[in-house]
Amino acid sequence: MAKRRKVGNPLALAVLAELVAEPMHPYEMGRRLKEHGKDRDIKYTRSSLYMVVEQLRKAGFVAEQETVRDTQRPERTVFALTEDGRRELDDWMRELVAEPQHEYPLFGVALSLLAVLPPAEAVDLLARRLDALTAQVEEIRARVATATEQGVPWIFLIEDEYRRGVQEAEQRFVAGLIVSLKEPDYLRTWQQFFGSRT
Known part of the structure; x- marks a missing residue:
C-alpha cells in the first residue's frame, strides 16, 4: 500500500532527483527537467515548480544553500537536498519501482x-x-x-x-x-x- 507522503506530487520526486546531482535554483531545475525530457512524464509550470520547492523546503527535504546575486538577473536562491530529502527520495523510488499502484488513466x-x-x-x-x-x-x-x-x-x-x-x-x-x-x-x-x- 502506498505511503502518504508529506509532498506527494510527482514533480516533488523529480526535484529531489535533480538535486542529487548538485544544489540548484528552481529555474535551473526546470531547465534540466525539460532538457532531460522529464516534461513528457511530469506536467508542471514555472509557478508549480516554485510551489513544490517551497513545499519540499517546509517538509525539510530541501534547504536553502545560498542566495546568488547577479547584476543582470534577479536574486536567486539555490536549494540543496537534505539528508531527510535523500531518505524520502530513496524510500519513494523504492515504493514506486517495486509496488504496482492502481492508477486512473x-x-x-x-x-x-x-x-x-x-x-x-x-x-x-x-x-x-x-x-x-x-x-x-x-x-x-x-x-x-x-x-x-x-x-x-x-x-x-x-x-x-x-x-x-x-x-x-x-x-x-x-x-x-x-x-x-x-x-x-x-x-x-x-x-x-x-x-x-x-
Whole structure:
C-alpha cells in the first residue's frame, strides 16, 4: 500500500532527483527537467515548480544553500537536498519501482463508459486513436534512435522505452476491441440495452 507522503506530487520526486546531482535554483531545475525530457512524464509550470520547492523546503527535504546575486538577473536562491530529502527520495523510488499502484488513466474511464456510444461511432473513434498511437510509437522510436546515435546511455531512455511498450500494448488492445465491437453478438447486446441508436 502506498505511503502518504508529506509532498506527494510527482514533480516533488523529480526535484529531489535533480538535486542529487548538485544544489540548484528552481529555474535551473526546470531547465534540466525539460532538457532531460522529464516534461513528457511530469506536467508542471514555472509557478508549480516554485510551489513544490517551497513545499519540499517546509517538509525539510530541501534547504536553502545560498542566495546568488547577479547584476543582470534577479536574486536567486539555490536549494540543496537534505539528508531527510535523500531518505524520502530513496524510500519513494523504492515504493514506486517495486509496488504496482492502481492508477486512473482517462482512457480507462472512457472504456468503462464506452457502451453509451453507438458501436459504429465507437469503432470510428477507436480507429482514430489507433492511428494516433501508431504515430506516437513511431515518434518515440525515432527519438530513441536519435538519442542512441548521439551516445545517450540506455538508462536515460528507459521511460521512452516504457512509454513505447505501453502504447504498443494499447495498440494491440484497441485493434482487438475494434474487431470485437463489429461482432454481431456485441451489436445485438448493444441494441438490446441502448435501443436503435446507430
